[in-house]
Amino acid sequence: MTDHLLLIILGMSVVTLIPRWLPVWIMDRITWPDWAREWLDSIPYAALGALIFPGILSVAKGEPWIGLAGGIVAAILAYWRLHIMYVVFGSILAVMMAKSF
Amino acid sequence: MNQKINKVYHLIKKGVIPIAKNTHTQKITVKSEFTAGVLSAIPIVVGYLPIAVAFGMIAQQSGIPPLLSVCMSGLVYAGASQFMAVNMLSTGAGALEIVLATFVLNFRHFVMGLSLMNKLKKMPVAWKIAVSSGITDETFAVASLKKDMIGKWFLAGLVLTSYVTWVIGTLIGGLLSQVIPPSISESMSVALYAMFIGLLIPAVRENGKWGMIALISMGLNTVLGMFLSSGWSIVLSTVLGGLAGVWLMRRKKG
Numbered sequence: 001m002t003d004h005l006l007l008i009i010l011g012m013s014v015v016t017l018i019p020r021w022l023p024v025w026i027m028d029r030i031t032w033p034d035w036a037r038e039w040l041d042s043i044p045y046a047a048l049g050a051l052i053f054p055g056i057l058s059v060a061k062g063e064p065w066i067g068l069a070g071g072i073v074a075a076i077l078a079y080w081r082l083h084i085m086y087v088v089f090g091s092i093l094a095v096m097m098a099k100s101f
Numbered sequence: 102m103n104q105k106i107n108k109v110y111h112l113i114k115k116g117v118i119p120i121a122k123n124t125h126t127q128k129i130t131v132k133s134e135f136t137a138g139v140l141s142a143i144p145i146v147v148g149y150l151p152i153a154v155a156f157g158m159i160a161q162q163s164g165i166p167p168l169l170s171v172c173m174s175g176l177v178y179a180g181a182s183q184f185m186a187v188n189m190l191s192t193g194a195g196a197l198e199i200v201l202a203t204f205v206l207n208f209r210h211f212v213m214g215l216s217l218m219n220k221l222k223k224m225p226v227a228w229k230i231a232v233s234s235g236i237t238d239e240t241f242a243v244a245s246l247k248k249d250m251i252g253k254w255f256l257a258g259l260v261l262t263s264y265v266t267w268v269i270g271t272l273i274g275g276l277l278s279q280v281i282p283p284s285i286s287e288s289m290s291v292a293l294y295a296m297f298i299g300l301l302i303p304a305v306r307e308n309g310k311w312g313m314i315a316l317i318s319m320g321l322n323t324v325l326g327m328f329l330s331s332g333w334s335i336v337l338s339t340v341l342g343g344l345a346g347v348w349l350m351r352r353k354k355g
Binding site: 002004005006007008009010011012013014015016017018019020021022023024026027028032035037038039040041042043044045046047048049050051052053054055056059067070071074075077078079081084085087088089090091092094095 | 143144147148165166169172173176177178179182183186190196199200201203204207208209210211212213214215216217218219222226229230233234236238241242245246290291292294295296297298299300301302303304306311312314315316317318319321322323326331334335338339340341342343344345346347349350351
């Protein structure tokens with residue numbers, strides 16, 4: 001069991017490192033055209049969008065509105081230009097309250 | 102005399118005359134930059150710790166000894182795929198299946214890495230490799246949305262703090278699994294989403310275009326998620342959402 005598991009862990013380690021390391025190798029060898037630079041500049045925002053939704057609906061199992069409420073509270077706090085720590089804690093608090101209803 | 106000093110001062114300011122950096126001031130910059138990186142990681146720490154503890158507990162409950170779950174956190178360092186692996190192990194999935202699923206789930210870091218490396222042209226290769234090993238959704242988001250130049254020591258502080266939190270959290274979870282029920286950490290699973298939102302909103306306030314890109318990508322991920330695994334869905338939505346950004350930029354210029 002333990003040997004088998006260690007093998008799986010090593011395999012997982014290799015396949016998570018490949019996509020992490022490849023860009024280092026690629027970036028040094030290719031000069032990117034303008035549109036590709038604009039694409040790479042836009043990636044962070046596209047990634048954030050994809051990471052937030054619909055994943056946030058799964059914060060509480062079977063109750064998508066709880067995650068949504070936490071997200072809306074986070075958005076409001078961030079819009080008020082509060083520090084990210086307050087945004088995070090405010091959102092956690094909102095979820096805890098929503099769950100107790 | 103005074104005029105001469107003034108002239109020299111201006112040349113230094115323009116960068117014509119380089120100032121010799123003494124080791125003392127350099128040490129202070131390294132330290133303050135590293136500290137800034139560590140401080141930027143605090144929201145990540147808040148998000149990671151409960152999830153890592155939960156992972157350690159769940160792994161322990163499904164029969165994986167703490168030493169091995171810590172080993173997994175240290176070598177794999179990818180939350181979603183670690184939970185998935187534990188889940189698949191308990192359903193009796195084979196090693197190849199688990200490894201393949203892990204690859205699919207984490208391929209998004211390739212696209213993120215390309216975007217981040219584009220900003221780190223001048224960094225030494227060894228640093229790039231070290232930083233790339235620590236790319237996660239969260240460290241990527243914090244690093245790539247940082248406004249001023251990203252220094253290598255800032256990245257070191259950010260990446261190292263996040264990594265250590267993940268590994269130590271796993272160990273704590275494995276040790277505490279009998280004491281604390283997993284339900285406690287559930288409310289905190291919103292923390293990472295809140296951090297993503299907290300990073301996105303200020304950027305949108307500055308330029309609505311970023312919000313458009315994020316919304317397009319959210320819509321894409323919702324639709325694609327119905328047909329694809331969540332890993333590939335995030336990869337495709339990020340790639341296509343980013344292309345929509347190119348189109349938006351072009352349209353504004355023209």
